Amino acid sequence: MVQGPSGPQVIMLQGADAPYHMLVERMSDGALTLDADGSIVYVNSRLCALTGLDARQLVGRSFASLFAGAAPQQRADDSASDAQLRRADGGDLPVSVWMRQMAMSGVVATLVTLTDMSVQRRAEEVATAERFARSILEQATDAVVVLALDGRITHASWVAEQLAERSPVGQLFSEAFPLDAQSASQQGTLSRFSRESLDQALATKPFHGVEVALRNPRMSGRSFLLSGGPLVNDAKDAVGSIVTLTDITDRKRAEEQQTMLVAELNHRVKNILAIVQSVAGQTLRTSPSLPAFNKAFSGRIQAVSIAHDILTQTRWIGIGFNELLTTVLAPYGVGEGRIAIEGPPVLLEARLVLPLSMVLHELATNASKYGALSAPLGRVAISWNLRDDRRRLELVWLERGGPRIEAGGARGFGTTLIDRVVRFDLDGEATLAFEPDGIRCTMIFALTAETTPELVPASAVQPD
Structure with missing residues (x-):
């Protein structure tokens, strides 16, 4: 009408x-x-x-x-x-x-x-969501699987397929990825469920950061974090779950290395503090005055500081012996012709840098006060050679042109420190000869250590 x-x-x-x-x-x-x-x-x-x-x-x-x-x-x-x-x-x-x-x-x-158009729009939205989810699975760097409520895998990322060594779709999660917990407490979390009910639990209850290992010889030694949570629809009803296995092996190794480095740093700090404490006490006892103590102690601490600068710059890997000598002896004219250096290339381990720096500082300080470097025409010759199939180094410090030295010479704290540091820290021996033309110091020490040296006890640097 x-x-x-x-x-x-x-x-x-x-x-x-x-x-x-x-x-x-x-x-x-x-x-x-x-x-x-x-x-x-x-x-x-x-x-x-x-x-x-x-x-x-x-x-x-x-x-x-x-x-x-x-x-x-x-x-x-x-x-x-x-x-x-x-x-x-x-x-x-x-x-x-x-x-x-x-x-x-x-x-x-x-x-x-x-x-x-609502049905069509909804279908388009679902298709878009599925494409988006598929894209996530394809690009995910973790193993990601989607489970139905019965615990069977309906979708899997390419990483998950690699871990399972084939497509896990259609399998129960526990069949495709047999797991063992990495700690007793986390084993308890997994053991609360039987092989069958674990899949059901993964599909309905959240898991966050359970550390596990795959019972797969190819994955031996690798650690994973298991996480998962329910997958819900628009009505907030659980229709399955999303589960991830994240490979944390490299992260754990980095954490273990960091722990080891912290322990090593703690050991080194304690060692340095023990040395500083002993040096401070003995320098004070052998110094005639407070200014004399301040000068002697400051010089020795400066040697420790230089050694640590070297270690920091080389990331505690080590340094060439020639470079160590040049750095430590720079204030005493090593580049001005008064100190001659000669020897084959040698790479020192990091553990040798601090004790050698202290020994060289004591020798150079003594030479500048009483020995060859205190006289205008005095010279110091430093030479070294490798012995015992390059396992040990022989170092000779020879002074000439300085004040005449009486046989026997005076034995002070510096001499004692050299002897004890070479014995305790360098696993070697030192011989100090007071010749008329100048001091000759010969040291032989190991370049590689079979065991890590212990802390130098305070008594190690007490004068005889």
Whole structure:
């Protein structure tokens, strides 16, 4: 029924097997007819279902009132557009609107169909989400699997396939990835579940950071973190779970190395403090005055500082013996012709740097105060050679051109320190000869240690 020239008219489609309303009632889409003014004159039952209104509530309303926001415009030619259909419950429904004007019995009417796009949109969203999830699985650097509620794997990342040595899809998680906990407490977490119920637990209860190992010879020695949680749908119902196995082997090794380095640093600090404590006490006892103590002690601490600078710059790996001599003896004219250095290339272990620095400092200090370096024409010759298949080094410190020295010489704390440091820290022996032309100090010590030297006890540097 539309508004005709002489009042309302009932129009039938010509050439159809049934009246118009019988055709549209069988449609899966909503359908309606508009008159020239845009008023609704007919609706099918599907449109009533889409809007939540009955035909009596719809007929006579304006077409625009059906929509939230802008309504499709009536046009002379066929047109299609998207719109939001307003429902009686206050919600909006995405629809595709197709419109066509037709002349029936001399009267122009517009036929309209509305297709529910919510199912299609939802399907598109699901497809997009699946593509996104698949992309995550393909790019994940951890082993990631998706479990159904029965514990069987439905999706797996490529890393998971590598760990399982084949596609684990269709298997129970415990079959594809047999696990052992790495600690007693975490073993208790896993042992609460039987082989069958572990899969069920993974699908319904969260796990976070359980350290495990795979019972797989190929993965021997590797550690993993097991984490997982429920996978829920829009209704917040659990439909499965997402489980990850993260390889933490390299991280654990780094942590163990850090722990070892901290322990080593602690050992070295204690060693240095023991040396400093002993040096301070004995320097104080053998110093005639406080200024003399300050000068002697500061010099010895400076030697320790130089040694640590060297170790820091070389990352505690070691240093060439020639470079060590040049650095420690720089304040005494090693580059000015007064100190000659000669010997084969030798790489010193880090453990040798500090004690050698202290010994060289004592020799150089003594030479600058009382020996060759205290005289204008005095010279020091330092030479070394390798012995015992390069396992030991023989070092000779020879002074010439200094003040005449009486046989036997005076034995002070510096002499004692040299002797004790060479014996305790360098695993060697030192011989100090007071020759008339100058001091000759010969040291022989091991270049490699079979065991790590213990802390130097305070008594080790007590004078005889």
